[in-house]
Amino acid sequence: MVRAAAARTAIVERPLDPAALLAAVADAGHGATALFVGTVREVNDGRPVTGIDYTAYEAMAARELAAIAAEAAERFGTAEGAPRIVAEHRLGTLGIGEASVAVAAAHARRAPAMDAVRYVVEELKRRVPIWKREHYADGTREWLDPTAAGAPGTAVAPGTAS
Amino acid sequence: MVRAAAARTAIVERPLDPAALLAAVADAGHGATALFVGTVREVNDGRPVTGIDYTAYEAMAARELAAIAAEAAERFGTAEGAPRIVAEHRLGTLGIGEASVAVAAAHARRAPAMDAVRYVVEELKRRVPIWKREHYADGTREWLDPTAAGAPGTAVAPGTAS
Amino acid sequence: MSSQITVTTLLFASYADALGRSSVQVTLRAPATVGALLDHVRALPGAGRLPPAPLVAVNATYATPGHVLADGDEVALIPPVAGG
């Protein structure tokens, strides 16, 4: 049974509710649901963390996240339909254990559901213009640069269009 | 920071609670949590399904599921520790949309969390002695044989020990 | 040492339906392998619906046809699993 791709994505400033995401993708035709939740850790690279500020280029972040979910729905669709995907990223200042990102996908089969979640998470981390500044126990704050071994890096443009 | 492997698995006869599994694996040191939930679908191979009976060789199912979770904790552990894993499979008669299996894993990093969930789900389907009998809308019931194209199959023994 | 062993053989799902029961006590001359037990089970009424080489577990662990049984072992014939 072919179902329409149904992706819903959002950049939000409220707490994320993983159970609500699971409910949002649930469907009597979808026997497999996968979820990923990213939360603030108490330690990063050995430094005690007390919280993280998430900031974004919001218009672009919303657009990129929607594009990624649509790509995943297309890429992991089968004859039984496209996975249903919901993805949310939170902005603002988060404390330890609070969720910054949640991605859920449901499909008739387990592989498309799990593959879709993984794709959205990986691409989100690669392309969506969101930045985080960690607060450390010693009172300092630092913007994280996942591309750098020290200094701010300049990775090749992800998905660059001329 | 190395943490002890903490896997908890169970074969149960009560409804599964995915949110409780997420909470069970949560930890301030684990920034990544992955979850898989399998639910009863309304249609399988084109036939309308009204419910599924799940039955098991319970002692062995509990033992295999625990072994699988321990393998996943070992296999996907990193210098930051082993993923924390919780897996439950429900037995009994389930209606459409009810969860039959739920697997959650948490780790400092996302890949071990997602890999651990996937491993447990795949191995569970391959090795854990659980069977399901689908109830169809026409009143008939049938044991499912995932190995067969028709007749009951006789796959190579999974994880056979002499 | 006894020259005979008795093992409990568990049947599940479609196998239990085929043989009309969920377990059977089988006494075999020692030493007896899983294969010898399977030969015995195949002679039971309804066993024609079993596959030629069903999976077997001994004491809740998958075992090969050459596995040697001990008195009191719990043997299970494992239909194709379908969890999840």
Added chain:
Amino acid sequence: MSSQITVTTLLFASYADALGRSSVQVTLRAPATVGALLDHVRALPGAGRLPPAPLVAVNATYATPGHVLADGDEVALIPPVAGG
């Protein structure tokens, strides 16, 4: 057709900290590329802390240095992203 264009250049996170502001209006002689805009931005106070070739988006889409800008475009300098 105007011989000049004005674009809004958005700065985020570490780049905003480096230049001490979150946006700057830049007027360039047309036709102007992203590369020309970057040359202009590099002359601003604090821009020495920017990498030699920062990622750029034009109107919320990643763009290359050769991309030709239009009057009124919203250009963003994108620090290494760190979502999740």
